[in-house]
Amino acid sequence: MKKKIKEKKKVIKKEKPKKKVVLKKEKPQNEDALVKKVKIKVIGIGGGGGNIVSELSKKLKDFSSQKIEFVAANTDNQALGVLSKNIKTFSFGQKLTRGLGAGRDFSVGEKAAKEDVEKIKNLFSDNKDLYIIVSSLGGGTGTGATPVFLKTASQTNLMTLGIFTLPFSFEGKKKMDIALNSISEMKEHLNAYMVLPNEKIFGLTKEEVSFTDSLNLLNNYLASCLEGLLRTTYSPGIINIDWADIKTIIEGKKNRAYLNVARNKGEQNLEELIKKLIKNPILDYNFENADNIMFNVEGSKDMSLQSLSLISEKISEMSPNARIIFGLTNNPKMKNEIKVTILSTGSSEKKEKAIKNKKKKREEKKEEVKEEEKIRRTAIEAKEAQKKEAEKEEEDEKIFEIPTFLRKQKKIK
Ligand SMILES: Nc1nc2c(ncn2[C@@H]2O[C@H](COP(=O)(O)OP(=O)(O)OP(=O)(O)O)[C@@H](O)[C@H]2O)c(=O)[nH]1
Ligand SMILES: [Mg+2]
Known part of the structure; x- marks a missing residue:
């Protein structure tokens, strides 16, 4: 009987540490609530932008929308309709486009966004710590509307990271030029930006893939990179990277x-x-x-x-x-x-140019030195040839110094 009571006591004693474990479990949640109040909004503009954000939202399903909010903005209602449910949709320029997209015309995309600039202002009025804007350039909506979205965001000094894909070169030079122009306009309004050429897809796989699958490959790789960044922002570490650190990296203007x-x-x-x-x-x-x-x-x-x-x-x-x-x-x-x-x-783009220029100058200098060396060599060679000529003349003269009969004898020999 006594034994049984003792055993019961043991059981009770054993239960005590369990409570402690529960307390420990609660602690990270509190920490989480305190430290990780960062709020991020990821906005995809146009068809490609929406697809990339959709891919990212699938990877970060475990995050609440208070922490990371996903939005797809488009002039094309059909494209918005097929996105996953955890993405908020934002349609604009409905009067102009009747919800049918911008038909590859960037000026239509631009007008469509201007038509709804007040609505766009609202999209940026929720005081998030970071707005990530994703857009695939080369079409009408993304290329034309994204600069309008960014101008609106920059009016209120928000922190922005832009992510843009460039069209394939087979889509034509004109599309590429429009895309690049759009980027140089947008840089002014961004803290930092990334440019991904769709052409890079060819390096991602050696197998033959369909066009859509190939786009998904790039979307997926990009989404994994962004997932890495966002998880780092939110997960407590032994040596912790927090929002202030990431802010330090992104802060500034036009940073690639x-x-x-x-x-x-x-x-x-x-x-x-x-x-x-x-x-x-x-x-x-x-x-x-x-x-x-x-x-x-x-x-x-x-x-x-x-x-x-x-x-x-x-x-x-x-x-x-x-x-x-x-x-x-x-x-x-x-x-x-x-x-x-x-x-x-x-400012690596500037630096890259400076480094390239330096390299070019160094190469030019090398060439100059080589050329000088060549000239010097030719001069030495000429001098040597002159010397040899002089020696030969001297030799010949010596022969004439020998009396004729001896010279003749020498020749006979
Ligand atoms: N990486 C990537 N690029 C895409 C994707 N979809 C389209 N693109 C590229 O982005 C360019 C623009 O296409 P969309 O994003 O569909 O165009 P949009 O902005 O919706 O413009 P409109 O349809 O004309 O209103 C294309 O020329 C493609 O090069 C995508 O899912 N991923
Ligand atoms: Mg579209």
Whole structure:
């Protein structure tokens, strides 16, 4: 009997720590509520923009709409109708387009947005910490309306990151020129922006794929990169990257951004992981000579210090003057796997041009030196030839100094 009572006591004693566990579970939620109040709105404009945002929303289904809100804006009601339910739809320019799209004409897209500028103002009136605007350029709505959306957003000093895809080159030079013009207009109104040429799709797969599938490949890769960034923003880390850090990277004007996520099995192949990180297959540039870099390393608890140090060293080697922010997240689900998310910004476009110019000048200088060397050589060769000529003349003269009969004898010999 006494034994039984003792056992009961034991059971009760055992139950106590359980309560503590519950308390611990509640703590991260409180932390979450305190630290992660960041609110982000992702707006896709036009058909392609809507598709990309739709892809991203599927990947981030576990986030509440208070944290990340997804919106698809279009002049085409049919295109809006087929998107997933967790995306809010925003139709505009209905009077002009009758809900049928802008018919590949960017001036129609522009007018359609201007028609509803008040409605667009409202879209940006909810004080989010960051607005991510996604648009596929080359058609009517995305190309024409996105600049109007961005101008409206910039009037209230909101933080904006623009993500644009460029049309395939087979779609024609005219479309490409219109797309590039639209970007240079939009840059002015953005804190940071990314440009992805659809042409890059050819590097994503060697197999033959349908046109739609190929677009989905790029959409999916881009959505994974954005997912990496947004999860980093919200997940508490051992060394935590928070909103203030990301803000530091995006802040400023007209910053070209580089975003990528790379994963690797194990810590043996770190060079491979770094290579993947440097080369985002859907971008034309990397983070070389960037001004600001944020990177987050995610892995199991026993990830080695050496691995972290190597990744960090390689990143700073590429951009020795950059301000670097580093985060570390422990993910118990990741066994023997490392995932690195990187976001960088900087006036790298300008710098790239400056570096290219420097290289060109260096090459030109080299050529000049080569040319000078050639001239010098020719001069030396000429001098040597002259010397030889003089020696020969001297030799000949010596022969004439020999008396004729001896000269003749010499010849006979
Ligand atoms: N990456 C990517 N590009 C797309 C996608 N859909 C279209 N594009 C590209 O984006 C360009 C513009 O197409 P849409 O986005 O459909 O055009 P829109 O902005 O809706 O314009 P209108 O249909 O003329 O009103 C095309 O020329 C394609 O190069 C997509 O899902 N993903
Ligand atoms: Mg369309």
